Amino acid sequence: TADDLDWTKLAKVNTTKYVDKEMASGVVYFYMVKAFKGNNVSDMICSPVNAKIIAAPTSIAKNANNGIQITVNAVNGAEGYVIEKMVDGEFVEIARLTNTLTYVDTDVVAESEYTYRVYAISSDINSAYYQIASIMRLSCPKITEVYNNIVGICITWTPIDDAGAYQVLRKEVGGKKWTVVANNVTKNSYIDADVFSDETYTYTVNAIMKDGGMSGYAENGTTYKFLDTPDIEGIANVSGGVQLEWSTVDGATAYRVFRKTSNTGWIVLNDVETTSFIDKTASAGVEYTYTV
Numbered sequence: 001t002a003d004d005l006d007w008t009k010l011a012k013v014n015t016t017k018y019v020d021k022e023m024a025s026g027v028v029y030f031y032m033v034k035a036f037k038g039n040n041v042s043d044m045i046c047s048p049v050n051a052k053i054i055a056a057p058t059s060i061a062k063n064a065n066n067g068i069q070i071t072v073n074a075v076n077g078a079e080g081y082v083i084e085k086m087v088d089g090e091f092v093e094i095a096r097l098t099n100t101l102t103y104v105d106t107d108v109v110a111e112s113e114y115t116y117r118v119y120a121i122s123s124d125i126n127s128a129y130y131q132i133a134s135i136m137r138l139s140c141p142k143i144t145e146v147y148n149n150i151v152g153i154c155i156t157w158t159p160i161d162d163a164g165a166y167q168v169l170r171k172e173v174g175g176k177k178w179t180v181v182a183n184n185v186t187k188n189s190y191i192d193a194d195v196f197s198d199e200t201y202t203y204t205v206n207a208i209m210k211d212g213g214m215s216g217y218a219e220n221g222t223t224y225k226f227l228d229t230p231d232i233e234g235i236a237n238v239s240g241g242v243q244l245e246w247s248t249v250d251g252a253t254a255y256r257v258f259r260k261t262s263n264t265g266w267i268v269l270n271d272v273e274t275t276s277f278i279d280k281t282a283s284a285g286v287e288y289t290y291t292v
Contacts, residue, residue: 007032025055025127026077054078054127059118061135062213065206067106068137069213070116074101075127078120084129086115096121110139110216138215141166141188141205146224152193153226155203159188160215163207168192169217173200178217184208197228198251227252230275230292241280246292248275258291266291 011018023029029052035042055075061068072081080098084091085105095103108114115134120127141157148154155168166185169178170192182190195201204221206214230246237243244257257269257277269279282288 012036023053025053025075026122028052052077052125054120054122054125056128056130057081057118057120059116059130059132061114061116061132062211063135063138063209063215064104065214065216067104067108067216068114068116068135069102069104070095070118070132072097072101072118075120077122078127079122081118081120084117084119091117108137110137112137138207138209138213140216140218141207142218143203143205143222146203146222148227148229149191150229152191152195153201153203153224154189154191155205155222156189157205160207162210163215164210165208166190167206167208167214169204169206169221171202171221173202173223175202178204195226197226197249200225225251230255232290232292235290238278241278242282242288242290243276243278244290244292245276255292260289261286 010020020029020031054077057072057075057078059070059072061070063069070083072083080096081101082093083095083097083103085094094105094107097103105114105116113134113136115132117129117131119129138160141160141163143155143157145156146153157166165183166188167180168182168185168190170181171178181192181194192201192203200223202221202223204217204219206217208214228249230249230252232244232246234245235242246255249255254271254273255275255277256271257279258266259269259279259282260266269281270277277292279288279290
């Protein structure tokens with residue numbers, strides 16, 4: 001009964017309405033009203049009524065690998081949460097969460113902006129909306145070049161604004177699952193040294209944003225076949241020029257021979273299918289450096 005409740009005076013007002021701004025989420029409150037004039041106070045002018053609120057759940061949105069991730073902060077009294085997304089000027093429901101506080105919206109396009117709002121639900125009442133600030137789906141880094149390096153495969157990509165670092169992923173031919181080969185790469189290039197000659201690898205890159213989110217990555221990736229650098233095993237003056245010999249490289253069908261002097265850069269001498277070559281254009285008395 002009303003007499004069994006521990007009543008607390010909230011306010012004296014001279015109107016017929018009052019807003020209680022100190023309610024806790026999920027708690028049931030009872031209210032009664034008395035009239036007064038001077039020191040004279042009436043009995044209850046109506047039977048006690050109860051009320052409950054559920055606080056609007058604060059939420060955040062950030063870029064994730066496969067879309068935009070919305071994370072909801074739990075509130076007391078909620079039995080679930082509804083996420084809505086602005087589509088063609090109207091909010092539409094895209095997810096109803098009961099056993100989790102996160103959801104990834106995969107129906108997004110790079111360089112497009114999205115707006116979400118969230119509200120809590122229970123069996124008898126729903127909360128107000130919490131509108132999340134609009135967020136742009138980031139484009140993924142685009143691999144611009146993949147090439148052989150003396151120690152492995154070098155991958156370069158386009159930088160992404162506000163990226164704090166990058167993550168490089170790799171899979172082998174026929175593989176379906178990406179494997180992270182490098183985390184927190186602070187430049188827009190990386191050398192993968194854990195490779196083998198005559199093996200083919202596919203690479204893709206995503207950006208790790210300063211706010212902790214991640215961009216997407218190119219699902220198809222960029223494929224490249226690695227070849228070891230030949231070891232020069234012999235160099236000697238012979239009749240007619242300078243003879244080079246080098247090691248066989250698995251998977252190689254030909255070899256390109258380069259030469260330079262102290263006064264010139266590297267020049268291509270020839271492409272050959274064997275593991276030896278005679279430089280017949282070398283001049284007497286000139287020191288040359290060779291590579292293959």
